[in-house]
Amino acid sequence: MIEYTTTDDNPAHEDALGPDWELICGLEVHVELSTRTKLFCGCRNEFGNEPNTNVCPTCLGLPGSLPVVNETAVEYAMRLGLALGCTVQRGVFARKNYFYPDMPKDFQVSQYDKPTNQDGQLTLPDGVVIGIERAHIEEDTGKSTHIGDTGRIHGATSSLVDYNRAGVPLLEIVARPDVRTAEQAKWYVAELRSIVEALGVSDAKMEEGSMRVDANVSVRPVGSTELRTRCEIKNINSINSLGKAIIHEAKRHIDLYATGEAPVQETRHWDEAANRTRPGRRKEDADDYRYFPEPDLVPLVPTDAVIEQIRAGLPALPSARRASLATAAGVTPNEVALIVERDLDALASDAIAAGAAPDRVLIHAEQSMADGSGALTAEAFAALVRMETDGELSSTQTKDVLAELIASGGSPADIAAAKGYEAMDSSELEGLLDGLIADHPDEWSRFCGDDTGDAKKMAGFFTGQIMKATKGQADGKVVNQLLQARKG
Ligand code: ZN
Numbered sequence: 001m002i003e004y005t006t007t008d009d010n011p012a013h014e015d016a017l018g019p020d021w022e023l024i025c026g027l028e029v030h031v032e033l034s035t036r037t038k039l040f041c042g043c044r045n046e047f048g049n050e051p052n053t054n055v056c057p058t059c060l061g062l063p064g065s066l067p068v069v070n071e072t073a074v075e076y077a078m079r080l081g082l083a084l085g086c087t088v089q090r091g092v093f094a095r096k097n098y099f100y101p102d103m104p105k106d107f108q109v110s111q112y113d114k115p116t117n118q119d120g121q122l123t124l125p126d127g128v129v130i131g132i133e134r135a136h137i138e139e140d141t142g143k144s145t146h147i148g149d150t151g152r153i154h155g156a157t158s159s160l161v162d163y164n165r166a167g168v169p170l171l172e173i174v175a176r177p178d179v180r181t182a183e184q185a186k187w188y189v190a191e192l193r194s195i196v197e198a199l200g201v202s203d204a205k206m207e208e209g210s211m212r213v214d215a216n217v218s219v220r221p222v223g224s225t226e227l228r229t230r231c232e233i234k235n236i237n238s239i240n241s242l243g244k245a246i247i248h249e250a251k252r253h254i255d256l257y258a259t260g261e262a263p264v265q266e267t268r269h270w271d272e273a274a275n276r277t278r279p280g281r282r283k284e285d286a287d288d289y290r291y292f293p294e295p296d297l298v299p300l301v302p303t304d305a306v307i308e309q310i311r312a313g314l315p316a317l318p319s320a321r322r323a324s325l326a327t328a329a330g331v332t333p334n335e336v337a338l339i340v341e342r343d344l345d346a347l348a349s350d351a352i353a354a355g356a357a358p359d360r361v362l363i364h365a366e367q368s369m370a371d372g373s374g375a376l377t378a379e380a381f382a383a384l385v386r387m388e389t390d391g392e393l394s395s396t397q398t399k400d401v402l403a404e405l406i407a408s409g410g411s412p413a414d415i416a417a418a419k420g421y422e423a424m425d426s427s428e429l430e431g432l433l434d435g436l437i438a439d440h441p442d443e444w445s446r447f448c449g450d451d452t453g454d455a456k457k458m459a460g461f462f463t464g465q466i467m468k469a470t471k472g473q474a475d476g477k478v479v480n481q482l483l484q485a486r487k488g
């Protein structure tokens, strides 16, 4: 339902794992918060600027500089935490020490044992619940570019660092290892992206890196409850790649176990071109980071009043919107996921409220509005669907009129009239049928005969002839009713 493609040449299919193994996947998602300025300084938070132009002593980690927390970043973080059902609590910043050139301070300010958001959940459109362990605030690092054939640090002749991204506010959302299929992982990320977009806290573009997904993958024999060695896959820049990367990694583990070996715990990179994961660094444990509370920042202690104010300001989230449209249309939430994803749910609900048949509304929204509803209003949509269900327009004609309404708006009746889609008088159809029966007596007797298969074929023949004669203007349903009535 969500608009990612699954192609046949994509081996990322659950069947690839076989019947004996189960996937265990935990997802960590970094979301860049779309504040005007960075997390601890007044530098602009903008993507795509000239390298090293949005920098100052604080985000360059120069001695003597001190951080000041960005209030909007904290508010955005709490908004997202509340939307994920987390408990918003006293948050403590901590230093995560590591030695990389893209971290000029040699540590990243993050949150460790006291994250702002703790214990939440995300419900997938099909009702599966994925637990959220925590969603903590941290600063982004700079961006390294390695000059050389591989683009990797190994074999590079030199490396360049851009600190524009250093200090950009992030929320890292750590899910519990509840994901059991690659499809669920894709749904999870798509759903999280929809929530983030609905909240307006990030533009959540995977291709620009404002939403980055790491997948922790392990496998275990079906029926077992153990947790085996996991590998963390980084570098995944689309939802499609996420599915492929998870399956490839799981298959790699299964193949290793099959030959009596075992995977080692490490970070791996997804190589999109080669369609495989490649080893990165051995994964550090928390001990290696030597976390300790950041002495230059006080804890974040939101009052109940502030939390409730933020909660009250949350917009309707995709899950609630799906439930609402599903109730109005009398279908399951899963069946309206695509329509909510396309932001067509308000239009669809209004059209249904104005008396349009829900099944037709949903079908048209799915089939004809991949690029949105354009100039179409709920009133015009409802009027059009009524014309269709009243038999004034065939389904082909309805689609034509709908395309024009989306492109330039207007009244469906006027557009139908201008296109010459006058309602076919049934006496006109009766006359046509009389002529056809006279011209094709053999076919008619076969239609009236006992051989159901043959009669069906002949029904198709007569319907086709009438459609041809009326240039598709006749309503197939009405024609069929006429045929059956004549058969008597
Ligand atoms: Zn700065």
Ligand code: MN
Residues within 6 Å of the ligand: 030, 138, 172
């Ligand atoms: Mn992180």
